[in-house]
Amino acid sequence: MNRFVPLLLMAGLLFAAGCSKAPETAAPAGPASTGGSGKKLTLGFMPKSKGNAYFISCKQGADEAAKELGVELLFDGPTDPDPAKQNEIVENWITQGVDAIAVACENKDGISTALRKAKQKGIKIVTFDSDAATDAREFFVNQATPEGIGYALMDEAARLTGEAGDFAIITASLTAANMNEWRKHIDARLAAKYPKMKLVTVRPCDDMKDKAQSEATALLSAYPNLKLIMAICSPAVPGAAEAVKQAGKTGTVKVIGLGLPNENRRYVKEGVTQSVILWKTVDLGYLTIQATYAVAKGELKAGATTFKAGRLGAMEIQGDNILLGKPFVFNKDNIDQFDF
Amino acid sequence: MIKRNFRELSVAVALGLLLAFLAVAAPAFYQPQPLLSLLAREAPALVVACGMALVIISRQIDISVGSQFAVCGVSSGLLVAAHWPVALVFPLAILMGAALGAVNGLLVAGLRLPSIVVTLATMVTWREGLRWLRQGQFVNLPDGGQWFGMAQTTGQITLVVAAVLLLVLLAWGMKNLAVGRQVYAVGSDAEAARLAGIRPPLVTMGTFVFIGALAGLAAMMNLAQSPQVDPKSGMGLELKVIAAVVVGGVAISGGRGNLWGVFAGFLLLACISPALTHLHIQAYWEKAIQGGIILLAVVADGLRSRRSNRTGGGAP
Numbered sequence: 001m002n003r004f005v006p007l008l009l010m011a012g013l014l015f016a017a018g019c020s021k022a023p024e025t026a027a028p029a030g031p032a033s034t035g036g037s038g039k040k041l042t043l044g045f046m047p048k049s050k051g052n053a054y055f056i057s058c059k060q061g062a063d064e065a066a067k068e069l070g071v072e073l074l075f076d077g078p079t080d081p082d083p084a085k086q087n088e089i090v091e092n093w094i095t096q097g098v099d100a101i102a103v104a105c106e107n108k109d110g111i112s113t114a115l116r117k118a119k120q121k122g123i124k125i126v127t128f129d130s131d132a133a134t135d136a137r138e139f140f141v142n143q144a145t146p147e148g149i150g151y152a153l154m155d156e157a158a159r160l161t162g163e164a165g166d167f168a169i170i171t172a173s174l175t176a177a178n179m180n181e182w183r184k185h186i187d188a189r190l191a192a193k194y195p196k197m198k199l200v201t202v203r204p205c206d207d208m209k210d211k212a213q214s215e216a217t218a219l220l221s222a223y224p225n226l227k228l229i230m231a232i233c234s235p236a237v238p239g240a241a242e243a244v245k246q247a248g249k250t251g252t253v254k255v256i257g258l259g260l261p262n263e264n265r266r267y268v269k270e271g272v273t274q275s276v277i278l279w280k281t282v283d284l285g286y287l288t289i290q291a292t293y294a295v296a297k298g299e300l301k302a303g304a305t306t307f308k309a310g311r312l313g314a315m316e317i318q319g320d321n322i323l324l325g326k327p328f329v330f331n332k333d334n335i336d337q338f339d340f
Numbered sequence: 341m342i343k344r345n346f347r348e349l350s351v352a353v354a355l356g357l358l359l360a361f362l363a364v365a366a367p368a369f370y371q372p373q374p375l376l377s378l379l380a381r382e383a384p385a386l387v388v389a390c391g392m393a394l395v396i397i398s399r400q401i402d403i404s405v406g407s408q409f410a411v412c413g414v415s416s417g418l419l420v421a422a423h424w425p426v427a428l429v430f431p432l433a434i435l436m437g438a439a440l441g442a443v444n445g446l447l448v449a450g451l452r453l454p455s456i457v458v459t460l461a462t463m464v465t466w467r468e469g470l471r472w473l474r475q476g477q478f479v480n481l482p483d484g485g486q487w488f489g490m491a492q493t494t495g496q497i498t499l500v501v502a503a504v505l506l507l508v509l510l511a512w513g514m515k516n517l518a519v520g521r522q523v524y525a526v527g528s529d530a531e532a533a534r535l536a537g538i539r540p541p542l543v544t545m546g547t548f549v550f551i552g553a554l555a556g557l558a559a560m561m562n563l564a565q566s567p568q569v570d571p572k573s574g575m576g577l578e579l580k581v582i583a584a585v586v587v588g589g590v591a592i593s594g595g596r597g598n599l600w601g602v603f604a605g606f607l608l609l610a611c612i613s614p615a616l617t618h619l620h621i622q623a624y625w626e627k628a629i630q631g632g633i634i635l636l637a638v639v640a641d642g643l644r645s646r647r648s649n650r651t652g653g654g655a656p
Contacts, residue, residue: 051475079472174623203623209478209570210562214381218614221374222366235570238478242566246377246492263478266567
């Protein structure tokens with residue numbers, strides 16, 4: 001047994017080495033920047049990871065806005081969610097002399113130092129999807145407040161169950177900060193508005209579809225009066241739906257959750273999943289670039305309370321958060337209009 | 341008989357007590373359809389646990405099984421989505437798993453590297469490769485391919501029967517076939533096994549290829565149960581099956597244990613989560629209880645080996 005201890009240590013070292021792996025080729029192969037002094041503005045747009053379907057659809061909207069505004073858009077990010085790689089890209093963009101950077105931050109504290117440095121060089125910073133430290137950027141484009149998400153989920157659950165009956169929640173883990181924040185608002189809404197509804201249990205699925213399917217299978221037999229399953233992490237929505245379908249409870253037990261249309265399309269069409277809640281990611285990318293452009297131009301300054309964002313019209317600003325608005329509900333009628 | 345298999349029997353008794361308690365406190369646990377679904381959900385992991393038992397008995401470990409499972413699942417999913425016939429994809433998945441296992445086997449048996457480090461490296465490599473390839477996107481399978489074209493209940497029964505049949509065959513083979521005894525021999529004392537004419541590197545290679553193939557088989561058994569493949573699937577599978585093997589009485593230091601104990605250990609751990617759901621106990625307790633069971637098993641093994649060292653016994 002003793003021989004395992006040094007092995008485990010070695011394993012740990014190897015793992016640590018794997019985590020801080022050497023930088024891969026970093027610089028985007030994009031066209032050379034105009035140095036910020038030319039007429040055409042250059043904006044950097046960085047997702048948490050650049051191949052992720054969610055961010056690719058954000059990029060669609062960003063491209064659309066860039067075209068409308070006539071700016072050059074640099075799109076780069078880590079292949080994996082990797083905070084160190086994000087810093088590196090920011091450093092590269094500083095060297096290239098971009099005019100503004102829009103970034104979805106993987107690690108709030110990690111990236112803020114790099115962003116402050118960029119700010120000192122006169123580069124304007126806007127964050128979207130996930131924020132940096134408030135002093136490291138001008139604005140945060142907030143896709144949905146925890147309150148907005150919690151209320152939208154609870155209201156949708158109430159609407160589908162006729163405001164009465166038992167429901168259960170499947171979450172990623174019992175410790176995930178963002179999900180606990182949403183749950184707080186779900187609980188508050190439930191207590192305030194729906195006295196005939198009861199949250200019977202909360203089960204974790206480790207953010208995996210397979211586990212969510214198993215958990216939902218057990219829920220369905222353990223709680224025969226269950227009216228609805230609310231899945232608040234994206235892999236759990238199709239997982240719960242498959243379990244409901246296999247249990248022959250399609251329609252009797254409703255399924256709703258936060259997720260992506262492509263992962264849930266078949267269940268929504270079959271009537272297993274009633275509603276998938278998210279924001280319009282294309283609009284998030286669009287609004288982000290509109291705002292980044294306006295900040296870079298000096299048209300959008302701290303203290304503003306509204307902002308006119310192209311085709312989206314006037315958007316509300318709370319403090320330094322530009323709000324995308326209410327979450328969007330994907331259902332049978334509209335899901336085919338979205339592909340991400 | 342009882343004394344020799346005390347360790348396995350104690351796990352079986354614990355499982356029996358849990359099942360009996362559930363029968364009284366939460367009879368809904370025994371509704372046929374949900375119970376069958378639960379068993380079918382666990383069948384793939386049981387198959388991998390069988391392979392893990394062999395690897396650990398031969399005094400190695402393979403923590404890359406979860407990644408192998410995911411790679412095989414996603415690759416097979418992509419082939420099925422490209423309308424390759426399942427009859428072809430099925431053996432391919434097993435072959436691919438065997439190939440991934442052979443990588444581990446070559447590094448461990450050929451280069452004599454420690455298996456925990458080798459399989460840690462392959463675990464991370466396959467998993468990261470998959471992340472790079474899929475970026476977390478599900479593979480959507482075509483309609484109608486679920487359960488390999490069988491009806492749901494037939495499909496579920498087939499999966500459960502297949503997993504249990506595999507376990508029974510392996511349990512028999514490990515006891516009665518020469519190759520099974522060789523695995524024990526290598527795990528007890530590789531040098532003695534070599535002197536007895538066994539080639540330990542070959543046995544090690546074989547167990548790694550075998551568990552890889554089983555990971556491929558398990559991936560297909562999982563693929564049958566849902567029309568989508570999650571590239572994150574199989575995360576934590578290695579811990580789940582190692583825990584089942586250890587709780588089932590296989591000595592982590594090799595050479596001791598059998599498949600029946602693994603079966604009991606696996607079922608005991610697999611029942612905890614649905615049991616808590618049925619007993620309406622909060623999920624906070626789940627991991628703690630599972631951890632407690634593992635700890636108990638390890639402590640029992642530790643005490644046992646100390647005792648047998650003192651008395652000089654300890655043959656399996």
